[in-house]
Structures are given as structure tokens and as C-alpha cells.
Amino acid sequence: MTHQTLAAWPHTPVSTAWALAPQLTRTSGAVLVVDCGDRVLGGNPAGVAQFGAMLGAIEGDRLAFRDAACAEALAAARQRLRLDGLGEVIIRFEADGGGPIFALLSGFGPSHALVLPPPARAEALANALTSSFGLTPAETRLALKLQAGLTLAEAGRDLDISINTVRNQLRAIFDKLGLRRQSELVRTLAQLAALAGG
Numbered sequence: 290m291t292h293q294t295l296a297a298w299p300h301t302p303v304s305t306a307w308a309l310a311p312q313l314t315r316t317s318g319a320v321l322v323v324d325c326g327d328r329v330l331g332g333n334p335a336g337v338a339q340f341g342a343m344l345g346a347i348e349g350d351r352l353a354f355r356d357a358a359c360a361e362a363l364a365a366a367r368q369r370l371r372l373d374g375l376g377e378v379i380i381r382f383e384a385d386g387g388g389p390i391f392a393l394l395s396g397f398g399p400s401h402a403l404v405l406p407p408p409a410r411a412e413a414l415a416n417a418l419t420s421s422f423g424l425t426p427a428e429t430r431l432a433l434k435l436q437a438g439l440t441l442a443e444a445g446r447d448l449d450i451s452i453n454t455v456r457n458q459l460r461a462i463f464d465k466l467g468l469r470r471q472s473e474l475v476r477t478l479a480q481l482a483a484l485a486g487g
Contacts, residue, residue, distance in 0.1 A: 319332075319338065319339035319340070319404070320333050320402055320404050321340060321402070321405075322401070322402055323401055325367060327363070328350050328351055329351065330400055336403070339405040339406070340352065343382075343405060344382060356383070359382045362380050366378045366394045367401065376396075377395035378393075379393060380393070380394055389438050391437070391438060392406075411433060413485035414482045415433060422466055427448075427458060430448055431448065431458045431459065432462055432478060435474060435478070436478040436479070459474075462474065
């Protein structure tokens with residue numbers, strides 16, 4: 290697939306292209322513009338690379354997910370956009386044993402912007418947590434799991450640690466970041482990820 294700029298998207302109606310333009314300018318994410326048949330209409334090089342690294346491949350001009358459940362998650366998100374009249378929805382893709390991958394699906398009409406997280410953000414966030422706040426490697430791994438949307442129990446299973454260890458590490462993270470609640474932690478990590486990746 291050739292990487293097309295907004296002006297060169299041949300299959301995208303002008304109104305849809307202009308509606309999706311803010312996604313390309315307001316995010317440092319990886320962006321693909323897709324139609325309801327999973328045909329890729331355009332995007333940026335990071336979008337192609339991240340889709341391939343995280344979820345599947347672009348075969349010809351169509352998305353080809355490694356896991357059928359990911360294709361179903363995208364179809365369900367499109368349905369929510371259409372039925373609920375929402376402008377954007379978050380999709381939770383279950384990746385190959387690596388925990389969930391969250392993406393944003395945005396837009397109205399026949400085309401949507403699929404925004405995936407940029408590749409270096411998790412590594413940059415991990416470095417920021419360690420160097421700026423003194424989190425241990427184990428605490429950093431837990432923080433990244435929670436930032437990815439896992440529950441405490443899911444994070445414990447993924448990291449192969451007990452729920453008591455998870456709670457102890459979470460208390461240490463709270464102390465080092467000056468927080469009291471898990472909701473504050475998720476919000477703080479989102480802000481730090483934006484700064485670290487920016």
C-alpha cells in the first residue's frame with residue numbers, strides 16, 4: 290500500500306476527509322483511515338507499521354487481523370459509532386498474549402480513522418517513571434500494565450505475581466507519585482505518556 294496524504298485519498302469523500310483531518314493533526318499516534326469493509330483508504334506510515342506490529346497486516350488494501358476477535362472488536366466499534374451517534378469510541382483489541390491494545394475509532398459516515406498508540410511511548414513512559422520518580426523495574430512493569438487497562442488481578446497474572454505483591458507495589462507507586470487512588474494513577478500515567486512520547 291502506498292502512504293497517502295489527506296489530499297491524495299482517492300476513495301474518501303471530501304467531507305469525510307475533512308472530518309478526519311483533526312485526527313491526523315492532534316495525535317502523535319499511528320493513523321489508518323478505513324472504510325466499513327476494512328479497506329485502507331489512507332493514513333500515515335506509523336499507522337501501517339503499528340498495525341503490522343500489533344494486530345496483523347495490510348494485504349492488498351485491506352486490514353488482515355491475526356486474530357478474528359480483533360476484527361470482531363473493530364466491527365462492534367463501528368456498530369457503536371453508527372447506532373449511538375458517537376463521534377469516537379475506544380476499542381480494546383486482545384493481542385497475542387501481550388495484554389490489551391487500545392485504539393481510537395473516530396468519524397462519521399463510511400470512513401473512520403483508526404488511531405493506534407505510537408510505538409515508543411511505553412518505553413519512554415517506563416524511562417520517565419524510573420528516572421523521574423524512582424520506580425523500581427517491578428513497579429514500572431505494574432504501572433504499565435495498569436495504564437494498558439488491566440485490572441490488578443489481570444496484571445498479577447500477566448506478571449506472575451500474587452495479588453498481595455501487586456497491592457504492595459501499587460502502594461509504593463502511589464507513595465512515589467504522590468497519589469491516593471487508582472483512577473488518579475491512570476490519569477497521571479496518561480499525562481506522563483503524552484509528555485514522554487511528545
